[in-house]
Amino acid sequence: MMREKIAGYVKDVISKMAEKKALDASLLPSVLVEKPKTPEYGDYSSNVAFVLASSFGMKPYELAHTLAKELSARQEFKKVEVAGGGFINFFLKKELIFDILGEIIAKGDSYGNLDIGKGKKLQVEFVSANPTGPLHVGHGRNAVFGDALARLLKKAGYEVVKEYYLNDAGNQMRTLGKSVYLRMLELSGSIVDFPADCYQGHYIVDIAREILLSKEHHKLDGLSEGEIIDWCGRYAGEKILGEIKDDLAKCGIVFDSYYSEKSLYKSGAVQHTIDLLRKKGFVYEADGALWFKSTEFGDEKDRVLVKSSGEYTYFASDIAYHVNKFERGFTRVIDIWGADHAGHVTRIKGAMKALGYNPDNIDIILIQLVNLIRGGEVVSMSTRRATYETFGQLLDDVGKDACRYFYLSRSCNAQLDFDIELAKREGPENPAYYIQYAHARISSIFKKASEQGIIFNPNQVDLRYLSLEEEYGMARLLAEYPNVIHDAACKLEPHKVSFYLLELARMFQNYYTKAKTSKEYMVLYGEEGRVQAKLYLLKSIQIVLKNGLELLGIDAPERMERGEE
Template sequence: MLNLRETIDRQVSLALRDLLSAEEAPLACCSLSRPGFLDYTLSLPMKLARTRHRAPVAIAQDLQPAVAVIACAGLAEAVAPGYINIRLSDSFVADQLSSMLGTEPVVLLQKEANGQKIEVEFVSANPTGPLHVGNGRGAALGSVLATLLETQGYRVDREYYVNDYGSKMKLFTESIAHYVFPMLGLEHPMPDEGYHGAYVPDLAQAIYDRKGSELLSLLEEQRLAVIGEDGKELVLASIRQALEEMGVSFDTWFSERYLIENGWNDRVLQQFRDRGVVYEKDDAVWLRSTDFGDDKDRVLVRRDGEPTYTLTDAAYHFNKFQRGYVKSIDVFGADHIGHIVPMQALMKSLGLPDDFLEVIIYQIVHFLRGGQHVVLSKQTGEIIELADLVREVGKDQARVFFLLSSADSELEFDLEVAKEKSFDNPAYYLKYTYARLCSVERQARGTGAVVPSTASPADVSRLKTPEDRELLKCLLKAQDEVDDAARTRQPHRILYLASELAKSVNAFYQKEKVIQEDTGLAQARMLLVLVSQRLLQAYAHVLGVTLPESM
């Protein structure tokens, strides 16, 4: 499917090549806007007026003949105060509809592979307990963003970083041990900052049931190691299950312990030394991160010889770079906003490309039930785990509601609305709309009406009503908008596009008759029905939701 703005940009630039100087030629690009139905407006004459010292409208009149003959133009006219309006030709539009009609939905928005690898890291919650509902927003954003980037021709790997090393894992292990040891006739104190969730005794019981006799035969250090490893694996299993139930999967579960035990911290520390960006003070090793835009220098190795999270973060992202990724996109919650500048400084201090790391921060989610804010705690009986949320409202509803606003805005998630079968529920609205389109197609086939496989200029010329044109506009602008959403890293816009298309479909259905005696108009409108079906399916593929053929 063509990005029409890019296509017209190329055609305009080629058509005006002999009319523009070398300095003026770049101005022809990105001069297009789309104000109307099948119209694009070229603002190039307004830009050229500054250097040519002529009235923009006069320049527009000079350029109009060359623009008028580009392949996609049915009409090009110079208008005051200095624009060239381009109306797409019926034949060009028919070609686009035919292409969409002949393309499988799963690849309808897909561009050719470009050979570049991108890694999207998201969720990455510590494996010290089940996923909280707040993790759901990062899961939805990261999952949809990864699929959205695949439409741009990238090879995208989805990665979960398992923080299975360090002080938090030690506290987690000792917290479980506090409950396991008495089952063995032993004692182990609960650490002051230990984990007190109700799931901890459950983990202890599961570990005892699996490894009780083995644990008795081990020394305490070995016993703790087994408890910690088993506890981590049990938690990771619950995390995987919760994410799978939400339709979220990962290509890689990358272990922090693997990173450290395989020498990546040492390797990166030597890289820093070779680049002359570290120094020693107070028996610790420091990075001169202020030389790279940070607000303060950062400790890499503490005086006790233990690496800091800063060093491990540097090692992890250097490892990503060594794995051949041209870009790492990290999707973090709002509590990580202070990490952006230090992380960018780390990348620069390693000598990585300036655009290697992107960080997307998403704001918090407020949960409502029947319009009232709810406190998520086990004491009140309300859900707190992501798995509970998904089981209550459903996979598709969870994914859609976590995408209701841009990542940089706080989000309200109404649990009751998410379960409603009403048009107030955007997930239901998409499903209902798709089922309606399928019903129209079944009815057409059942009555022997023409169900076209291609579009003709005559078909396009028959689509004249505001509802016809609004729906056609939604279809033709899809690739432009999807490309913009990918470029700006805004996966929620795919939900907006799908919802906008659904709204146009239903307005069209309410106002216009598809199956009718005028066979030419019936065929033209069936084209809109069939292409809308495919495009809704394409959006649903990116969103990771399913659309039923009947409801």
């Protein structure tokens, strides 16, 4: 990547300067090179002079000029300037930027692949919704984010396993069974006072009716009420999980593993984990319950592991599950939780530290809320009454691609307003459609070229024909794609790829639009060398758009119907 190359050039000069002053260059802060906000400040910029000035006993402006003088001699740079009291701005020779196009075309689908992870085994656990009801739109954001992050980390060189933690133990499954059983009694003519703490959604009625109308109903003959409730819980849980898997598949999400909470109890892992904490002195008894000393790890209060009733808490099984992750050989685990689980972060990291694991190897990402906007109004939703729009309904309404892009259009740290009408619109105001249309438009240009007898030959291209500033700007942005992947992977922020694709699509669409009034922007016009050079640039754009869309789990269509522009 060019950014890393420039940082290396700067580091080489600094090392030589440090040697003359008997400084240990390895102890100096690292060199940061970034893409400036506007082209007037160069192709890349660095604040290194501000960071290292005191180490060399110089003012930032003096150090910047010293570095710029040395670096200007490199053949890669058109010029190196100092601005703003010490910022170093690097202007690359245009041919160096345009040479990136050859790399893109040569690498194709692998352009942007990195080796940050070096094949390390990493787990991304996400969604993990209780199989007690349909996924809602908040779960959808978690699902799309987790899947895109897993794709991104795989692109960055990690061996990634996507896992769904199945909460199939505990009171929620018995409550599910009870809810279905009571609805079965109602459908059979009994008058039932349905408890407020049972699951209220109409899907419970549908499951109850399905059981009554099926041959499965006869399996309940001779069972006690408690046994019937347990059976109904298992039946409903399996059915709901199947529907959850179907909704996820509709969105292009397939998990590598579903891990059962129940299996942790069957194997004795939960009790074994508590015994280890007790042995290390982090467990005590009080009020008939067993407590973990989580305050010793920054939590606001100690947490119960085993209730006075003898029942394990969810926290206890969660600790055992995280121990299990590392026992399976994952060097790093990423948990993607809803924002309402923020209070659990400190205690789970504390428990893992107490057990001897490095809490820095656990990343916990909190996904903020989603507001559905329909007709300019926020859609009212209540999970308690099950009066919410399901993830499946949203997918049916707007489609997989728009759904995924809109979920990834903002940082997961920010609340998201999902405009349903905008997501369905086929026009430039819909960013998902706009990016896909840019890819399809380039495909149509190549189709038109073929119809005109123009054969694209990437092996014989004279890039000197690419003389427009817009062409250089697009090539410059294409060169940034690996840097975007690098930053997004390191910061666990797949939305950076969404932003990048929209910027690239806008640059191309603006370029294409100018061809309507100026022949110099027309692709299939003029002498052959000129046409081939422009097709070379467009092929590079098409490859990067496709790679980025596929990373986000979005299709890159060859053809689309024209919307209003």
